[in-house]
Amino acid sequence: MRAFVVAVFAFLYLPIALVVLFSFNAGRHASEFTGFSVQWYGKALSNPFLIEALKNSLFIATTSALLAALCGTAAALGLARVGARTRAIFDALLGAAIVVPGVVIGISTLVALVQLFGVVNPFLASLWPNDQPPRLALGYGSIIAAHGLFSMALVAMIVGTRLGSLDRNLVEASSDLYATPLTTFRSIVLPQIMPAVIAGFLLAFTFSFDDFIVAFFVAGAQTTLPIYVFASIRRGVTPEIKAIATIVLVASVLLVVLAQWQLRQRKPSN
Amino acid sequence: MRRNVLRHNLLTALLLGPATAWLVVFLVLPFVAIAVFSVGERAPEGGYQAAFTLTQYANLPARATAFWNTMVLAPAGALACLLVAYPVAYYLALRAPERWRLILLALVVIPFWTSLLMRTYAWMYVLGGRGIPALLAYVGFDDVRLINTPGAVLLGIVYGYLPLMILPIYVSLERLDRRLLEASADLGATPISTFLGVTLRLSLPGVMTGFSLVMILLLGEYLIPTLLGGGKVFFIGNALVDLFLQSRNWPFGSAIAITLVLVSVVVLLVANRISTRLSGARRVDLI
Numbered sequence: 001m002r003a004f005v006v007a008v009f010a011f012l013y014l015p016i017a018l019v020v021l022f023s024f025n026a027g028r029h030a031s032e033f034t035g036f037s038v039q040w041y042g043k044a045l046s047n048p049f050l051i052e053a054l055k056n057s058l059f060i061a062t063t064s065a066l067l068a069a070l071c072g073t074a075a076a077l078g079l080a081r082v083g084a085r086t087r088a089i090f091d092a093l094l095g096a097a098i099v100v101p102g103v104v105i106g107i108s109t110l111v112a113l114v115q116l117f118g119v120v121n122p123f124l125a126s127l128w129p130n131d132q133p134p135r136l137a138l139g140y141g142s143i144i145a146a147h148g149l150f151s152m153a154l155v156a157m158i159v160g161t162r163l164g165s166l167d168r169n170l171v172e173a174s175s176d177l178y179a180t181p182l183t184t185f186r187s188i189v190l191p192q193i194m195p196a197v198i199a200g201f202l203l204a205f206t207f208s209f210d211d212f213i214v215a216f217f218v219a220g221a222q223t224t225l226p227i228y229v230f231a232s233i234r235r236g237v238t239p240e241i242k243a244i245a246t247i248v249l250v251a252s253v254l255l256v257v258l259a260q261w262q263l264r265q266r267k268p269s270n
Numbered sequence: 271m272r273r274n275v276l277r278h279n280l281l282t283a284l285l286l287g288p289a290t291a292w293l294v295v296f297l298v299l300p301f302v303a304i305a306v307f308s309v310g311e312r313a314p315e316g317g318y319q320a321a322f323t324l325t326q327y328a329n330l331p332a333r334a335t336a337f338w339n340t341m342v343l344a345p346a347g348a349l350a351c352l353l354v355a356y357p358v359a360y361y362l363a364l365r366a367p368e369r370w371r372l373i374l375l376a377l378v379v380i381p382f383w384t385s386l387l388m389r390t391y392a393w394m395y396v397l398g399g400r401g402i403p404a405l406l407a408y409v410g411f412d413d414v415r416l417i418n419t420p421g422a423v424l425l426g427i428v429y430g431y432l433p434l435m436i437l438p439i440y441v442s443l444e445r446l447d448r449r450l451l452e453a454s455a456d457l458g459a460t461p462i463s464t465f466l467g468v469t470l471r472l473s474l475p476g477v478m479t480g481f482s483l484v485m486i487l488l489l490g491e492y493l494i495p496t497l498l499g500g501g502k503v504f505f506i507g508n509a510l511v512d513l514f515l516q517s518r519n520w521p522f523g524s525a526i527a528i529t530l531v532l533v534s535v536v537v538l539l540v541a542n543r544i545s546t547r548l549s550g551a552r553r554v555d556l557i
Binding site for chain 2: 145
């Protein structure tokens with residue numbers, strides 16, 4: 001059994017290790033390692049399209065993860081204050097946001113937004129008869145909203161779980177000692193749920209940064225890093241992709257490790 | 271008193287407001303939109319024309335190959351995942367040394383949160399002409415084709431979704447009361463019958479969770495069949511990308527998407543049913 005487990009771990013990590021190894025290959029071809037070089041990293045980082053896609057992805061991931069962390073945490077706090085029926089409805093919706101396949105989220109958001117813009121844009125145009133009217137279109141906003149949907153549900157669930165295991169006695173003790181609700185929240189609840197909020201933020205960031213399929217539908221004219229990488233792979237493999245894959249993999253691993261570490265943080269004593 | 275209740279409700283509404291708006295605008299309304307589209311007609315220039323017809327649904331067999339591939343390879347992939355995942359979860363939960371457990375568990379989780387695109391790309395590279403086939407040619411097996419086959423897609427599926435299968439099984443095995451295993455052995459059960467009668471049985475809810483989760487995500491998979499199946503092995507996801515982004519037949523695409531969601535719901539309900547029945551039976555057995 002142990003041998004099998006070792007084999008499975010090898011199966012999980014060897015292909016990734018190969019990509020990382022060959023990202024340092026001096027030669028262009030994958031079949032042999034002809035020497036150590038960081039030239040593909042240089043090529044990748046001096047490719048303006050790639051850098052543009054990377055910047056877009058960073059911006060979208062940061063914004064959607066921040067919004068998701070805020071709204072998701074607020075939702076988890078709110079859900080602790082409502083009745084069982086409201087809670088069940090919310091749980092079902094949040095569960096659906098997580099479980100519905102990305103491809104369906106992508107197309108349904110695309111369809112709904114295109115319809116919405118079709119109504120709103122002529123209306124906006126009628127308000128600005130002379131000037132250039134503002135036009136709503138797919139782009140940053142739609143990607144952030146679609147990513148945020150999944151991420152917010154994820155944060156709400158993680159924070160909700162943490163709230164469920166929160167020591168009620170501390171909250172009661174705090175109000176017995178005449179702390180205002182706000183003080184209780186700031187000094188008791190917030191410190192206890194903070195690791196879950198941060199972990200949720202990091203996972204949300206990773207999800208958004210890595211997502212291809214949702215963004216593929218709602219990106220409009222924008223390009224995110226996964227969309228750029230996908231297009232490059234389809235055009236024929238370029239060695240730069242291995243360099244950028246390595247950077248992305250290392251960054252994702254760091255973020256996930258950080259998130260796991262945050263989730264395992266002991267609740268602060270005192 | 272009354273003002274306090276009001277304040278309580280107001281704060282609750284403020285806390286839940288943004289999430290509600292988000293869920294309604296970006297989950298519920300889009301779903302309603304594709305439901306409406308799916309009973310509409312394709313406009314001559316592509317896109318949507320209002321109608322109330324079931325033509326799109328009647329037309330589903332036109333994409334029978336995509337449905338067939340998905341309906342065969344998604345359960346097969348989930349099953350293959352399960353067969354690989356179970357021993358790993360078992361080892362992690364019951365056999366691994368205590369101090370290694372969390373580290374090994376983290377090693378299982380990490381790949382799941384790293385880009386599926388990058389990980390699938392890694393296999394494209396391993397299975398492609400310069401990877402394993404080149405090595406095989408070196409030792410005398412020429413012209414071995416690995417990439418762009420159903421086998422490659424299956425491998426990619428196992429690789430991509432293994433962590434998601436291992437986790438729930440691990441959780442159900444980890445909660446398992448070890449005394450039951452001892453009791454079973456004390457009562458003269460062989461290790462195999464202890465495994466089948468106690469361990470496997472009690473971990474079935476975890477197995478069902480993992481299986482249904484992986485299966486549902488596979489129903490909408492696009493990247494793995496595209497990159498590892500070439501143009502040859504395509505899923506419903508590929509049909510949807512084609513209908514929405516290339517041929518712009520939105521009503522037909524919406525009908526397929528709705529069907530996909532319905533199938534997912536059925537999978538979830540069946541899995542839930544099996545889980546409930548199993549855990550119900552478990553309670554009776556234990557008393």
